[in-house]
Amino acid sequence: MNDRWALAPTEDGGAEVAPLGGDGLPAGPVRRERDPAEAVRARPEVARWVWRSTAEVYPRLLAAGVRVERCYDIEDAETLLLGHEGRHGEPRSAVAALARLRGGPVPPDPPQRAAEPGSQSSLFEPRSVHVPLAELVEVYADQQRRHDATARPDRMRLLTAAESAGMLVAAEMNRAGLPWSAETHRRVLHELLGERYAGGGEPRRLAELADEVSAAFGRRVRPDLPADVVKAFAQAGIKVRSTRRWEIESVDHPAVKPLVEYKKLYRIWVAHGWSWLQDWVRDGRFRPEFLAGGTVTGRWVTHGGGALQIPKVIRRAVVADPGWRLVVADADQMEPRVLAAISRDPGLMEVAGRASDLYQSVSDRAFSGDRAQAKLAVLGAVYGQTSGDGLKNLAALRRRFPKAVAYVDDAARAGEEGRLVRTWLGRTCPPAAGAGDAEEAGIPQEDPAAQTASGSSSGSGFGSGEDGWVPGYASTNSRARGRFARNFVVQGSAADWALLLLAALRQACAGMAAELVFFQHDEVIVHCPEEEAEAVVAAIAQASDLAGRLTFGETPVRFPFTTAVVECYADAK
């Protein structure tokens, strides 16, 4: 049965295709087709298409009205496999992978291009790289062997398959766009910011607040310039180190209130104001570019329009088409549930086996009913909190859920010692990540002296300088790596699970008009006709169960969602 086929676009706009055997090599002749879309359309029996880059091929297929069920993205798999092998810095292109196989000089990866407003094409595949099918499948076959060589081949296969599925979802979401009412957006902006003045200057409300700030200081102050604000406070006899809100709010001065309000509205104005609307919304859709696996941890990133940072107030503008609905689904307490699943801590798994409020349950067991403390402790353990209430609460957490805390502690230690750390499915953290030091992260530096400043420690007074210089005193950099690795195993395993969730949900929606239109770490939005909404809600619950089992195996852990069927995103919770 020829269930896997390879596809390679050719320079003349055609495609080469071939069936693949169990070894990953062609099991039949390479055929030339006039058009990639035709090549796929003509072979509905193919279960998985193997190609160099989903971002290169799939948008074109979608534009021709062709969807595929599954794919395998060779360059994405190369990235994941190189990481697993502890070779993060090496070029990841198919051409580079082939050169490594054949022992030739390995070309560096092409530089990426920045996002541009309004662009419909894939921003990160500015041009096609034509790798002949015969060479492509050499790389693919080698990758199959490298999967087998990992400690958990089953999980690694699942990871590369899941991320390829994520790339299909991303391409489909990029094509669909997020339904966006420019009219509502403008109304919200007017309510918050007031009238715009000609010439593109500050809108009325911001100008008023700036005047209030100036009046409070007794001189002209520009609230959008941190240096100016710090100086103004100093002249008023108040020392502030920065103009961050948490620091400013603790100051007793009449300028604080209008200043904080100004900063909040200024943010809306510059990041999601009228010019944003102009740049990113066309024909009732906001079209950011979603990129699956764009971060070290496997979380997605977007390019353009700050799609993963849409302020709550602006979500009023996300409005379903007439007769359609938005199904907004948010995973409840995803991170502690993932921690339960990966650590197999019996107590935490039991707590995470219920759909009820997890933090309340943790609190009942370990914090005599104080939910806020329990939540702080859990998040502190996951993020590596180093001081404050989090530390005190961590002790209680450790007593009740020792395996869970030990799991993240082990990851932190591995990170500090520069060892590899992996997610549940095998995505691997670069050993020097989290240090904030380009040299250690494997990025060559022109000037060796440039790293000295960031290499010093602000710590104990004993161990300033290089890692491990004074036994028992970890440097600032190694502690940062520890915190990164601690968070990585949880955030990254959550990203593993989320990919499987999206893949399952996409599958479940395949026969419907429903479209996935948004994804943000633990939250998904499906746009669908009103009459499909209930089926979509059910599909989300089923996809969650399936994703939990596929990712983590059989555990008691559940991944409940809070789901809302709404016409407007802002009305969901």
Added chain:
DNA sequence: AGTTTCGGCGCC
């Protein structure tokens, strides 16, 4: 003049 970094803050 163009490019990179910084400060701040939005989201999870």
Added chain:
DNA sequence: AAAGGGCGCCGAAACT
């Protein structure tokens, strides 16, 4: 009360 993970984006500041 105090400051701990991941991102993107903007204007200003700092640089080449």
